Amino acid sequence: MAETHSLQDLRQQAAVAAKVFIQRDYTNGTLCQFQTKFPSELETRIDKQQFEETVRTLNNLYAEAEKLGSQSYIEGCLACLTAYTIFLCMETHYEKVLKKIAKYIQEQNDKVYAPRGLLLTDPIERGLRVIEITIFEDRSLTQ
């Protein structure tokens, strides 16, 4: 059921024209941050501010995921004490934030990017190396 739904979506989808990859920003070490530089391919498709806001929010979310806070500390201690069996039941802090990120990306896609013929791909699918933005062909204007 869900699959057919997505297949229908695919058929109705515009064709993929290009893909832009937003690379990681390593200036602060291996923390997960993405470059906020606005790629030239998107210049005609989306506002620069909009894009930067999206990437900045993602960066903040990833920073929150990797934060060495009390939650992660407690989680670590608990895991140690239970011989790591706690991982079978509990979701780690990072995973929770990843879920938040996935939701945020979905929401951005729905509200901002899909209407503009763009699609963000969750960077976790690429190993947190790039944010992939798919640019769809704008057939309507060519007609």
Next chain:
Amino acid sequence: MAGSSSKSGGRGPSSSPLPHAVAPPSRPLRPSRYVPVSAATFFLVGSTTLFFCFTCPWLSERFSVAVPIYNGVIFLFVLANFCMATFMDPGIFPRAEEDEDKEDDFRAPLYKTVEIRGIQVRMKWCSTCRFYRPPRCSHCSVCDNCVEEFDHHCPWVNNCIGRRNYRYFFLFLLSLTAHIMAVFGFGLLFILYHRQSIDRLHAIVTLAVMCVAGLFFIPVAGLTGFHVVLVARGRTTNEQVTGKFRGGVNPFTNGCWKNVSHVLCSSQAPRYLGRKRCVQSVSVQPPFLRPQLTEAQLAAKILDNGIQGDLHRSKSSLEMMESQSCDAEAPPPPKPELRYPGITRENTEECSLLNKAPPTPTMYKYRPSYSPGKNHTALTHAYANQLSRGESTGSARDSSSSTSSLLQASQQPGFRSQPSLDRREAPADRAGGGPGADRREGGRESGGMPGYSLGGRSYPSFSDASVLSGGASRSSSSTHTSAGAAHVSEATTASASFKSLANQTPPPHRNGSLSYDNLLAGGDGLKDTAAPELSSGKPCAVVGGGFNTPFLSQPREVDLQSPHHHHHRSSHHHHPFLHRSSSSTSSSPPPPPERERLLVDPHLPPGPQSSGPAPQPAPHHHHHHHHHHHHHSHHHHSTSRPPRFAAPHAPPHHAYPYRTRSTDTPLGSASNTCQSSHSPHPPPLGKSLSYSSAAAAEMQYRLVRKASASAGANAAGAGGGGGMGGGAVQAPKDELIHMKRTNGDQPFSCSTPSSPSHPSPAHKPLGGSVKKVTGVGGTTYEISV
């Protein structure tokens, strides 16, 4: 490599797993991989079980029940961490999908530099995984995966240790040490109380367990101590072993406390493989919204395309054209045509030029196939037996077998054009040297960081980048800012061919053809490498005419440079060097230190293999290093016979820095070179090589200067000889300082030009004694003193 051959069968399926698939499909079963882990498990569980069965009952009765409880808890901890370290995904990166790679077309460089906290870090292209490895990521040849924050591949747990499971590995070591100490201690207690009944079974078993514990304690405790230090310093085993931070600056450290807390207390990193893929339920259909282009943007676009268009053209049509040109698949875009169809074709010529792809050398036309596994294997098979370095640790062999095979390839005569990947973390962030150079002088402080250099100051392991950057910055500041800029861009793009080579099985003759193509294709065809050469070649011709006429005609320079270009150890590293050297010679009085650095530079980098045409016999000027000798001799011959630098020389064999160095020196008179060959003879031990090479370089430089000043070969020779003494003092100073830093505690002998990762010295050193030195990159090389 034994591993690669047996893994070859599984290369196909494992080379291109879907990113969201489970871990790479099964590779052929290799029972030898499971021996250490089985042994470890056996000893651990077996000994502890015996301890609990034979020793603990008496102990719990005699002393307290807390003894077995304590031991039980610790043992449980050991087991839990052992299992986590063994079975947990260390942070494997999924293979990049094919469309991601198209962005980095086959002209993309093998290395990309990124600045981390002011330090230039090099990211290498992984041909197996098809992306540029993030910092601290490394490709494990055993597992055939790129692992995030790769520490090492541990045979005892038969797993890579990376970002995700380092904590468990570390805790495993700590707890195992505690466990061994407890077992040994309580066993000793048991024996002490049972001295009379030592022949009983319980005592014998306890003695056996104590023996096992005692035997394992030393290595385990040693490893634990080692990792405690690593954690405190914020380094990985890979970085420690390859000497990346020997100079002292680690961009990844946050201080001892933060490092420890990051290892122990950070949240569990997510795994990348085997994730449930969320289905995109978004439907993307036109019509699409468009942002409002401002007038300025429109104007910028039009002017940018060099087309005077109608600014009042409707935005919608403009955007329509824009969207059409968005196709990333298109070759250099026929953008102007599409964008402004209404414009009369006055720019037809421009458009046609834009549309036509520039002629590319043969090398570049190889589009990397998306089956890196096959190529990987082919390379491995072809060059596996050429494995140079003595890096025995599996971790040190982190670079994929393709890399090492490439390294081997690079050492073959036919592969000189590749960057000398063989110094694995080989010194000099060459690409980093470029950008960094433009900012400031090459730093000579913490040399020993292959692949890392401080922003603005390069800290190559062997002063390569410092020389380069020094040269680069100066030369770029002097007259060849364009060259410098070209260099910068070129530094990052220099090894386009290398990335494609990395992805394919380059035939051995390719390098030869590459150099030919460089020569023949002209500036246009060699966008990335030759063009800068040519541009810098021109100025050289001016100066060259002064004293070594046959040598300095422009084509010569190009000839000289282009083969050198592609046969350097690390191509982009040396390209800038070439630029610098040529440009520095052209701008007649480059500052001496720069010149020295330039001149000494070739010595420092790993002594390239002197493959290629047999070096001609020539006067010895540098006894110390055979390579150097050969190259110099060769160069001298070439200088005296410039025509030799034409096509016949193009065939690779110039990989070595010495070559580039000699290209400078030939600018001096040939007679000077002969003289120079005699002067630097007997150097102080240890420093001999560097002094002599630097001295020779300095002498050459002075020769050049004097030659240009006096326009007389003899005067130059005399001046060169006279300047030798002074030059020798000055020239090596920087080099030595740099060397010192580079090699940390290594004696000066380390700072010889021999390549740090020189695999197996093909030449016997001429000197009597041979010193084996471990250089940056963890490789040993021989220096004759």
